[in-house]
Amino acid sequence: MLPRLKFLQRCRSSVALLRWTTALLCVASLAANLVVYLSTQPLSASLLLLQLLAMIGVGWHLRHWARSISLRPAELATRMLKVQESERQRLSRELHDDIGQLLTAAKLQVDWLQRRVPPELQEHCSTLRSTLDLTLSNVRDVSTILNPRQLASLGLEASLRAHLLRTLENTEVHWSLECKQRLGGISEEVAMAAFRITQEAVTNMLRHADARNLVVRLQRTSAGLALSIHDDGGGFVPAQSPAEYGQRGMAGMQERVTALQGSLTITSQPGQGTQIEALFPWPPRSQERARTPASDDL
8 A cells, every 4th residue: 555655656656747847837838928029039949949848848748638628527427336335334433343253242141131030020131131132133134235245255246135025024025136157257346336226226125116027137248247227016107317306316327337338228117017128238348248148058
C-alpha cells in the first residue's frame, strides 16, 4: 500500500509541476507579446517557440481535464460500490465478532443461572435462553447477508442456493435455481454483483410482490454471465430513472451492472409479475475461455 501512495504522490506532484510550468509559459508569452507590441519590433523565433510551448501545454491540460470529466461518472459509481461493500464487511465483522460474542456470553450466563434458580423460575430462564438463541441466529443471518463469505469458497451457484434456502425457508414461495453449466472464469466483482442483485430482487419480492413462484437462472453465454430472475407476483411499473422515483433497490441494481459495463432489463406490469435480466460481459482475457464450451456442462 505504501509504494502505491508514494506513486500517487509523485504523479500529483508531476501534474502540479506541469500546471505551474504551463502558467509561467503563458505569463511569459503574454509579457513578451506586450513588450514586442509596445516596441513595435517583429516577432522573433524564440518568442514564437515560447507561444507554441504555451499552447501545447494548454491543449494538454484541456484534453486531460475533458478525459477526467468523461470518466468521472463511471469511476464514481465503481468507487461508491466499493465503499458500500467495504462498509457492509465492516458491519458484518462487528455483528459477528462483537454482538455475536456478547449474545453467546449472555447465553452462558443464563445457563449458569438456570442451574441455580428455584423451579418456579426455570420456565422464565428457558424462555430467555430461547430468545437469545433466536437473536443470535438473526444476527448471524444478517452478518451473512452483509458479507457473503461463502462466495469465495463455495462459488456463486452454491452461495445463491444457500441464500435462497435460508431466506425462503419459512415462506410459501416455491423457488428454483437453474444452472446447467459450471460457472468457471467468473471474477469476484461479477459474482458479488450477481449475488447482490438476486438478493435485492428476492427482498423486493417478499416485501411487495406477494409471489408464489420464483425462478432464478444462471447461464454462461459467449457474451457474458446471464442472470434471470422471474416471479409471478403483483408486479409494478419500472421507472426510467429508478433513483428519482424512490426505487432504490432497482437503482442499486443498475449501478452494479453499469459499473461492470453490463446491461439490465426489467420487465414488469401490475398483476403480471416481474422479469429481471442482467448480463455481465466477460473481461477481454476471459472471452475466449467463455466462448469455449466446458467439457463438464450438464
